[in-house]
Amino acid sequence: MIGFDLKNLDTKAFMIFLVIMAFFTVFLFYPMAYVFESAFVVQGKFTLVFFELLFTDRFLTEALRNSLIIGVTTTASTAAFSLPLAFLCVRYGFPGKSWLQGLLLVPLVMPPFVGAIGLKQVFARYGSLNLLLIDLHLMNPANPVDWFGGGFWGIITIEVLNLFPIMYLSIAAALANVDPSLEEAAESLGAKGATLFRKITFPLTFPGFFAGAIIVFIWAFTDLGTPLIFDFSKTIPAQIFSMTQDIETNPMGYVLTIVTLLVSVLALLSVKRYVGLRSYEMMGRGQHVGKRETDLKGWKAAAASTFLILIVLLALIPQISVILTSLAGQWFQTILPTQYTTQYFETLVTHPVAGPSIVNSLFYSGLSTIIDISLGFIIAYMLARRRFPGRDILDSVAMMPFAIPGVVIAFGYLAAFSRTPLNAFINPVPLLVISYAVRRLPYTLRAAYAGFQQTSVYLEEAAMNLGASPIRTMRAITLPLIMANVVAGGVLAFSGAMMEVSDSLILAPQDQYFPMTKAIYALNLRLTDGAYVASALGVVGIIVVATCFFIANRLLGRSMGELFRAGG
Amino acid sequence: MLVRVSLDHVTKTFGSVKALQDVSVGIDEGELFLMVGPSGCGKTTALRIIAGFYKPDTGSVGFDDKEVNDLPPYKRNTGMVFQNYALWPHMNVYENVAFGLKMRKVAPSDRVNRIKRVLDIVRMREFAERFPNQLSGGQQQRIALARALVIEPSVLLLDEPLSNLDAKLRVEMRSEIRRIQKELRITTIYVTHDQTEALAIADRIAVMNVGSVSQVGTPRDVYEYPMNAFVASFMGEPNMLGGRIDSISKESGLARVRIDESLVLEGRLPREFSTYSNGDKVSCFIRQESILGNEQSEQNFQAKVTEASYQGQTEHYTLELSNGSVLRAVGFNPSAGPHVVGDTMTIQLPAEKIMVLKE
Numbered sequence: 001m002i003g004f005d006l007k008n009l010d011t012k013a014f015m016i017f018l019v020i021m022a023f024f025t026v027f028l029f030y031p032m033a034y035v036f037e038s039a040f041v042v043q044g045k046f047t048l049v050f051f052e053l054l055f056t057d058r059f060l061t062e063a064l065r066n067s068l069i070i071g072v073t074t075t076a077s078t079a080a081f082s083l084p085l086a087f088l089c090v091r092y093g094f095p096g097k098s099w100l101q102g103l104l105l106v107p108l109v110m111p112p113f114v115g116a117i118g119l120k121q122v123f124a125r126y127g128s129l130n131l132l133l134i135d136l137h138l139m140n141p142a143n144p145v146d147w148f149g150g151g152f153w154g155i156i157t158i159e160v161l162n163l164f165p166i167m168y169l170s171i172a173a174a175l176a177n178v179d180p181s182l183e184e185a186a187e188s189l190g191a192k193g194a195t196l197f198r199k200i201t202f203p204l205t206f207p208g209f210f211a212g213a214i215i216v217f218i219w220a221f222t223d224l225g226t227p228l229i230f231d232f233s234k235t236i237p238a239q240i241f242s243m244t245q246d247i248e249t250n251p252m253g254y255v256l257t258i259v260t261l262l263v264s265v266l267a268l269l270s271v272k273r274y275v276g277l278r279s280y281e282m283m284g285r286g287q288h289v290g291k292r293e294t295d296l297k298g299w300k301a302a303a304a305s306t307f308l309i310l311i312v313l314l315a316l317i318p319q320i321s322v323i324l325t326s327l328a329g330q331w332f333q334t335i336l337p338t339q340y341t342t343q344y345f346e347t348l349v350t351h352p353v354a355g356p357s358i359v360n361s362l363f364y365s366g367l368s369t370i371i372d373i374s375l376g377f378i379i380a381y382m383l384a385r386r387r388f389p390g391r392d393i394l395d396s397v398a399m400m401p402f403a404i405p406g407v408v409i410a411f412g413y414l415a416a417f418s419r420t421p422l423n424a425f426i427n428p429v430p431l432l433v434i435s436y437a438v439r440r441l442p443y444t445l446r447a448a449y450a451g452f453q454q455t456s457v458y459l460e461e462a463a464m465n466l467g468a469s470p471i472r473t474m475r476a477i478t479l480p481l482i483m484a485n486v487v488a489g490g491v492l493a494f495s496g497a498m499m500e501v502s503d504s505l506i507l508a509p510q511d512q513y514f515p516m517t518k519a520i521y522a523l524n525l526r527l528t529d530g531a532y533v534a535s536a537l538g539v540v541g542i543i544v545v546a547t548c549f550f551i552a553n554r555l556l557g558r559s560m561g562e563l564f565r566a567g568g
Numbered sequence: 569m570l571v572r573v574s575l576d577h578v579t580k581t582f583g584s585v586k587a588l589q590d591v592s593v594g595i596d597e598g599e600l601f602l603m604v605g606p607s608g609c610g611k612t613t614a615l616r617i618i619a620g621f622y623k624p625d626t627g628s629v630g631f632d633d634k635e636v637n638d639l640p641p642y643k644r645n646t647g648m649v650f651q652n653y654a655l656w657p658h659m660n661v662y663e664n665v666a667f668g669l670k671m672r673k674v675a676p677s678d679r680v681n682r683i684k685r686v687l688d689i690v691r692m693r694e695f696a697e698r699f700p701n702q703l704s705g706g707q708q709q710r711i712a713l714a715r716a717l718v719i720e721p722s723v724l725l726l727d728e729p730l731s732n733l734d735a736k737l738r739v740e741m742r743s744e745i746r747r748i749q750k751e752l753r754i755t756t757i758y759v760t761h762d763q764t765e766a767l768a769i770a771d772r773i774a775v776m777n778v779g780s781v782s783q784v785g786t787p788r789d790v791y792e793y794p795m796n797a798f799v800a801s802f803m804g805e806p807n808m809l810g811g812r813i814d815s816i817s818k819e820s821g822l823a824r825v826r827i828d829e830s831l832v833l834e835g836r837l838p839r840e841f842s843t844y845s846n847g848d849k850v851s852c853f854i855r856q857e858s859i860l861g862n863e864q865s866e867q868n869f870q871a872k873v874t875e876a877s878y879q880g881q882t883e884h885y886t887l888e889l890s891n892g893s894v895l896r897a898v899g900f901n902p903s904a905g906p907h908v909v910g911d912t913m914t915i916q917l918p919a920e921k922i923m924v925l926k927e
Contacts, residue, residue, distance in 0.1 A: 458654035461621055464641045465648040466668030466719060472642075476667070480658050 013386040017394055020379060024397050027434055028404075031412030032261070038415065039254035050255045060239065060252070064259065066152065067236040071221030073156050075213050078164040079171075082212075085311060086171040087197075093295040094304040103312045105165050106319060109545040111499045111517065112162040113225025114538040115318025117524055117531055119158055120229070122321045123148060128335045135335070151232030159220040161315050166219075167212040174208025175201070207275045214271045218264045222405035225501040228521060236260055237407045237502065244506055247415050257411045261404065268403045319542065325535035344529065344536035353511050354537050357519035362544075364429065364515055365497035368436035369444075372493040375437070376444030377486055384452035385460075402442050406502035409435050414506055428508045432515065435503040440493035447489025451482025488555040495548035498541060516541050570597035571631050571722040571755050573618060578627035580613055587613040589779040590627070598753040600746060602766040605776035606802065611759045612727060614776075618757060619725050620644050631722060642671075647716030647754075648725040652732065653708045655700040661687075661711050662696040668719035686718040689748055706737045713745070717752065724749070724756040730765065738762075742769050763803050767791060775799045795838050797851050797925045806853040806923075807895045809833065813848045813924070816841070823924045825852055831891045834867060835922030844926065853923040859887075859897035860904055862916035871895070873911045883907075887915070 040046055054060050089101055107115070122128045126144065133139040148154030178201055186200045224237035233242065236256050243253030296304050329339030348354045379398050383391065401409070413431045414424050424431050455478060463473040479486075504517040514522065516537060524534040573595040580588040588610045595601040603611040616622045617629060620641035628635045636644060647668070655664050662683060669679045687693045690710040700708055709729060716724060729745070730738045746769040749756045760766055766773050767787040775782045775790055775798075783795045794800035801808060811827040821837050823844065833852050837844055844850070874894075875886035883905040887895045897915075899905070907913060 456652065456654060458650045458652060459656055461619075461641070462648065462650060462654040462656070462715075463667065464621075465619055465644075465646060465725075466715070467642050467645070467671035468667070469640075469642050472671070477656055481656075 010386055010388045013382060013388040014390070016378065016382060017388055017390050020375070020382075020394065021390070021397070023375075027413075027438055028397070028400065028409075031409070031416040032404075034416035035254050035257050035261075035408075035412045038251060039258050050251050053252065054255050054259070059234070060256070063234045063236050063239050066234050067221055068263070070152075070156055070159065070223075070235065071217045074159040074163060074220035075167075075217045077156070077160045078167040078216050079209070079213060081160070081164045081311070082168040082171050085308070086168055086175055088304055088307070090172050090175040091293060092304060093293050094301040094308075096305050097308070100305070100308040100312055104168060104308075104315065105549075106546075107162045107315050108165050109495075109542050109549060110162070110319060110322070110538065111225060111501050112158050112223055112318075113229050113501060113517075114322060114520060114535075114541065115162055116154070116158045116226050116229040117520070117534055117538065118318045118321030118323075118325055119154065120148075121325050121531070122317060123154065123157075128321075131335045148230060151227070151230035154230045155223075155226050155232060155235075156220075158226055158318060159223065161318055163216045163219055164315065167216050170208045170212025170215075171205060174205035177208070178204045210271045210275050214268055217267055218403075218405060221263065222260055222407050222502070224407050224505055225517065225521065228505070229524060240407055240411055241506060244411065244414055247411075247418070253411060254415070257408050261408045264405050264408075265403050322535045322538050322542070325531055326539045328532060344532045345539075347529070347533055348536055348540065351523075351533065353514055353519050354523060354533060356512065357514045357516045357537070358540060360514060361498055361516040361541075364433050364436060365494050367433045368440065368497045369490050369494040371433070371437040372441050372444040373486060373490045376441055376446075376489060376493075377448045379445050380448035380452055384449055385457070398445055399442050401439050406435075406439055406500060407506070409439060410503040410506035413503075424507045425509055428510070428513050432503060432507050432513070435507060436497035436500055439500065439503065440496045443493045443496060444486065444489035447485045447492070448482060451485035452478075454485075455481045484555040488552040491548045491552040491555070495545040495552075498545055498548075570753065572597050573723055573755060573757065574630040575614065575617070576628045576630060578614070578617060578624040578629065580610075580617060580622060580625050586779050588617070588624075591779070591781055592627075593774055593781055593784060595755060595757060597755055600749050600756045600758065600769060600771045602770035602773045603757065603759045603776060604761065604763055604766040604773055604802075605782075607761060608778070609776040610779040611761075611776050615725055615727055615757060615759045618723065619646050619648050644723075645719070645721055646723045646725050647719055647721030649709075649712045649716050649727065649729045651728040653700075653712040655708055655711060655715070657700055660697055660699050661692065661703070664700070664711060665715045665718050668715065672719060682718055686714045689717065689751070690714045690744075705733050706741065709733060709741060713748070717748070717754075721754065724754045726756065726758040728760055729758070730760070730762075738765070745769065767803070775802060777802070793839060794853075794923065794925060795840065797853070797927050800851075800853040800923055800925050804855060805896075806855050807859075809852045809854070809893055811850060811852060813844065813846050813850055815846060816844060822919050823850075825850055825924055827852070827893065828891055831889065831893065833917070833922055834919040835924040836919055837924050844924075848926060850924050850926050853925060854895065854917065854921060856896050856898040858921040859895060859915055859917065860885075860899035862918060862921065865916040865918040867918060868914050868916045871913055871915050873907050873909050873913070876905075876907055876909055878905070887913075 039050055040048070042049070054064075085104075089097065120127065124130075130139060130144040134141045134144070139145065148157075182204065183196060183200055186196055191199060222237055224241055227233065227235045227238040228241065233239065236259065240253055240256050240260070243250055243256065247253055295301075324337060326344055327340045327342065328337035329341035329343070348358070379394060382388070383395055413422075413435055417423060417431060418425070422430050459477055459481070460473050463477045464470065468476060498516065500515075501517050504515045505521060508514055508518050511522075520534045520537050520541070523537065524530050526533070575591050575593050578588055578591045579586070591610070591614060603614060605611050613622065617624055620636070620639060620643075623637060628637050630636065631644070656667075659667070665683050665686060666679060669682060674682070683696075684693065687696060690713055692707060692710050692714060695703065695707060695711070700711070703711065709732075713729070726745070730741055733741060742765055745758075758766075758770075770787050772784060772786055773790050774784045777798050783790050783799045785793070790799055791803050794803065797808075800806055809827050811825040811833070814824040814826050814832060816823045816837070821839075821841065822834055823837050823841075824832055824834050826832050835852050869889050871887040871889055873885055874888050875884075877884040878901075881901060883899050883901055885897045885899075885907060887897055889895065895915075
């Protein structure tokens with residue numbers, strides 16, 4: 001490490017560093033500190049009394065247990081799903097593979113809770129599945145099965161269906177990255193088949209595997225929308241949400257927020273430590289002698305395609321049912337809708353909440369994306385090109401939002417800024433925009449940083465040598481070379497903001513400021529046509545986000561998957 | 569527009585690493601000046617200080633009589649060729665070469681002519697529309713050179729420009745660079761770790777070692793009259809026998825060096841030998857090519873051939889003297905051979921061919 005002395009201090013870089021740190025201090029450290037203070041300090045004294053309360057309250061301990069089970073079960077199930085899937089897709093060729101692989105990513109275009117609305121149509125007590133079974137005389141119409149297990153298993157199902165692509169992408173990338181010569185070496189020493197996989201291939205994918213697992217775990221553990229749709233309040237995020245009602249008087253919301261934060265951070269740190277100890281990337285890769293991809297033939301190819309089609313169909317049930325719901329004129333006590341209509345999409349335009357919510361979301365997400373792109377670009381530039389004291393601090397601080405769940409940031413903002421001009425109860429727009437921006441900053445930062453790293457400094461020096469000022473160099477050389485990365489990161493940040501759930505639900509109390517996700521939630525509560533209009537709005541969201549992904553994919557090519565793996 | 573470049577007592581430290589320590593060199597107008605040394609000797613740092621990418625901690629950089637310490641790189645009018653060429657992948661050959669002219673706001677018509685001319689000079693006219701990734705290493709290297717030359721720089725800077733090329737192309741390109749440099753008469757500073765490259769093309773060479781300049785001189789100077797042991801051993805692969813000075817003859821500049829009980833060699837001291845005195849630890853350097861084929865001399869030894877390697881143009885031997893000292897020797901065929909392992913021969917070693925040097 002190069003030491004710093006005052007004489008050589010890069011003053012400009014250091015000033016920018018201080019400004020950026022000021023931003024994080026106000027919008028990351030201060031809210032967290034506020035939450036900690038409210039949970040641990042009573043009348044100026046440190047206390048653990050609220051935590052004792054938490055662990056003696058049977059309702060809350062059950063909620064904590066539920067949330068942990070949801071997180072762990074979801075992670076384990078997605079892993080069980082994804083491992084054979086990734087192995088199949090990376091190592092074998094079969095008909096329809098590229099199409100089906102693309103379809104596997106579709107669940108990512110929708111937050112789990114929107115899928116939950118669709119899923120309820122299919123799996124509810126008198127949903128499509130049970131009605132089909134009743135029709136086939138396989139079920140007693142008087143006593144249909146509750147597939148959701150009171151909502152709990154419904155939550156896990158939807159989380160698994162929605163989040164497994166993240167796991168799949170991580171494992172597939174890790175598998176594709178395994179140096180073929182390492183496997184060949186093992187083969188030459190006599191390992192093959194299952195032994196080869198168990199002893200060599202699988203351990204080599206651990207870093208990617210755990211990086212994916214931690215994202216899935218934190219997401220499922222902290223998901224707020226899905227439990228709300230299933231009306232299952234015995235989870236930590238749902239409790240936090242309900243405690244925002246009495247945020248001024250009830251300390252337990254702060255306590256639960258801290259528990260959520262601690263579990264997430266601890267999980268992330270332990271995985272990071274584990275993966276860090278096993279970072280294999282430093283070891284040189286042998287010459288890449290062709291891919292280890294075998295083309296399957298005959299019945300094996302058919303079996304592989306069928307397996308993938310089944311998984312895709314399963315994964316798309318929530319999306320398909322949301323689309324069906326949005327188009328259903330009549331869908332009550334029947335397997336499929338009996339009439340189709342576009343009236344709910346027409347309703348969106350005139351509806352006092354739905355229509356404006358689309359505009360709101362586009363506006364908030366657009367603003368937050370502008371912040372993300374500028375901030376991400378500047379920080380990436382600083383990290384990649386400048387030397388200044390505090391560089392490592394900036395690096396870890398800017399990536400922190402990966403570890404801090406949305407529900408934690410949202411609760412922190414709501415509480416910490418309640419007595420400031422940023423009070424969300426008066427006008428939530430600034431806090432919504434900033435919370436989106438902070439949450440999605442890692443996307444643009446990572447993308448831009450990768451761009452800087454792929455662009456040799458010499459390319460910039462060559463321009464300066466030929467007479468281009470630093471600004472000119474940035475415009476003529478650096479920006480064009482990393483533009484695709486920056487825009488792709490921005491597009492992902494934008495779609496992420498459009499799908500943001502916890503912040504939107506917690507930080508936007510008034511109708512006229514509702515972003516789409518909150519509008520979907522609120523509309524779904526309406527008895528008459530709620531689910532239909534909510535689904536129509538969900539479909540609009542799917543279209544926007546899918547378009548974003550398409551653009552990002554075009555710009556970044558295959559590397560888009562990397563941004564979802566992330567993890568730091 | 570010929571420019572003289574000078575480094576005056578330049579020091580540069582990175583953290584605790586002293587990259588340059590009190591370096592002073594002057595590069596004359598129109599000169600092809602080579603900086604050579606092992607990796608980490610500071611040659612690239614010196615070049616980047618001249619380009620303006622680093623600022624010296626102390627000392628000054630001068631272009632003619634003007635100090636340019638605080639002049640940013642983009643105002644120095646130097647043309648630099650980078651080790652990895654640094655061609656911009658999003659611009660084609662023409663755009664790459666045009667960039668420097670655009671920055672200088674050269675009129676478009678003039679621009680076209682100058683680009684054509686420079687592409688002719690590097691013999692790449694027909695590649696103007698290509699993108700860098702469609703060019704071979706040697707072609708990229710020519711474009712990098714053209715891009716630096718087209719701005720008619722005051723100083724041309726070359727940072728290991730040939731290190732990414734294969735051996736044959738390297739030899740071809742180095743004479744190409746010298747041809748162009750002489751044609752355009754640009755003051756040129758060229759950094760390399762390859763001493764044969766330096767000897768082959770330089771007007772003058774600066775041999776550098778751990779942050780300072782060991783010797784500056786013509787190729788013949790630094791090879792035949794090295795000022796210290798480092799320069800002697802870095803330029804070429806001479807034989808080295810350690811010993812102590814027995815006696816010095818001030819008039820002839822010769823010294824007798826005791827290698828061991830049975831072997832005393834007479835050799836020549838460097839031009840400046842006032843710091844040499846009896847009893848000093850020194851090394852005797854004998855070039856591999858200066859052992860065979862000498863005239864009769866008073867200093868001769870019996871040597872046994874312990875290894876012989878026929879390499880077509882040349883013949884390589886490992887020889888053992890009666891005291892056990894080992895010498896490697898090279899000679900051109902057919903006069904050098906053939907000798908086989910086990911042969912004994914008499915080798916003549918006139919004092920003139922033995923360089924007596926201190927560290």
